Amino acid sequence: MQYPEPISKLIDSYMKLPGIGAKSAARLAFYTIDMREDDVTDFAKALISAKRDLNYCSVCGNITEEDPCYICKDAGRDRGTILVVEDPKDVISIEKMREYRGLYHVLHGVLSPVEGTGPEDIQIPSLIRRLQSDEVKEVIIATNATAEGEATAMYLSRLIKPAGIKVTRLAHGLAVGSDIEYADEITLMKAVEGRREL
């Protein structure tokens, strides 16, 4: 038997999410049609607004409703330090610790010849531009401890160091090969304390 078309479409949409296969998608779809009407409406609205009302900060690349983002605008933060991460989720993990008081830069990816990703394909040029203003004294590179994350960190260090800016790597305390996303807050805190110079 075929699913009625609206359900098929919904299953198809759920399957576009990471980690959701055909079976889970079907389960979610049937769950959704049993939900209360206004809950479903809120859900749909939340989806659309997450996409429409959020933008990337033109300075740091973080997701934000207003441009520049609240972190870049915050006069109380240390403008001499920039912490470089792979994606916006990492900013949220680090902000949760409430330890770090500097600024961020989101690369939106890592260098990977296999995937065809070069420096211009991620936010490296915009980082270099930011560093040309003399305020920045230190760059902390917090890309993930994967092979690509390491390579990207080493590459950035080679670009930035000649300009006389201190470059450190935030990796200590993170299990090798792990994603920052999964790291719990204590390991992350250790990681910030024990950052090593590149």
Next chain:
Amino acid sequence: MYLEKMSLLDYRNYATCDVEFSKGVNVFLGENAQGKTNLMEAIYVLAMTRSHRTSNDKELIAWHKEFAKISGRVQKKNTQFPLEILLSSKGKKAKLNHLEQRKLSEYVGHLNVILFAPEDLAIVKGSPSVRRRFIDMEIGQISPIYLHHLANYQHVLKQRNHYLKQLMIGKRDDHTFLEVLTEQLSTHGAHLLKERMSFVKQLEKWAAPIHHEITQAKEVLKISYQPSVEATNWEDVDQIFLDLMTQFEKGKKRELDQGNTLYGPHRDDLLFFVNEQNVQTYGSQGQQRTTALSIKLAEIELIHDEVGEYPILLLDDVLSELDDERQTHLLTAIQDKVQTFLTTTSLDGIKKHVLRQPRTFIVTNGCVELEDK
């Protein structure tokens, strides 16, 4: 250590199967194509998370089934724990003591296994890649950190080869990033080389006397690792790293012309010499076979030396292929210390009197039963 029991679910031609093993010798007796090798393979996968016969995990799942499960219980000197491997079209999961292990290096090494099958002659006769795989699998069992460097090395190698190609065709021109990849590759490569050098030394140390004895003092076996780079001190990772970097610097033009990584552990080989002659090229069938046997027996001792316990031994179809002399040698070498699994289509030609109280199982069409006496 030994494998106390094993259960299979939808693995190859086994729908379900539960077996309890003897600590000593276990014999799987059955006609061709009944599932003897499948059983050995299952034990191997339980230990190593991958098959020795195929790199395609889907082949291991019974036809028309969604997933397969292998579970077993390992008994060691001071501990015991269950192991479990789940295979599905989406990937595999490995559980140690009920907990899923995300990294290969955290799972492999808890059940040490040495497999000896007719194909193992390829370690002596086959291509260098067979020998590299052999070294990698064996060191990986003893040293989890080796697996970590190996996985990273292979990953970075792929990136570096892609990048060299992009530089070659002029799609990219940033040499700084090539330097980064070279440094990364050399870091992991140096660890691999150091471990391989010391493994091969150990292997020779254990294999030479065994070989000497099997051949009744007629042959002297030597094993030598052939690196694609020269290093001044193979015990010092930092020095190996520098030597690799120097080699990459020297060979830069060649690599850029060919768009490929031409130096490093993925280019190396292992050579076996009997009485100063290369066995691979000049050895007789018998010499090649004896060499393979000496290496396998040496590994048993090597693992015992490194891990503190004997590994389990899987002998697939090899016993009947060995002459009396070699059979007796093999069986006395493992008797009473190594849990052994062996397959055969018939007990004729097997020196049964050397086997002390083997537990015999009859394998018929995906079914294993204890032989009734």
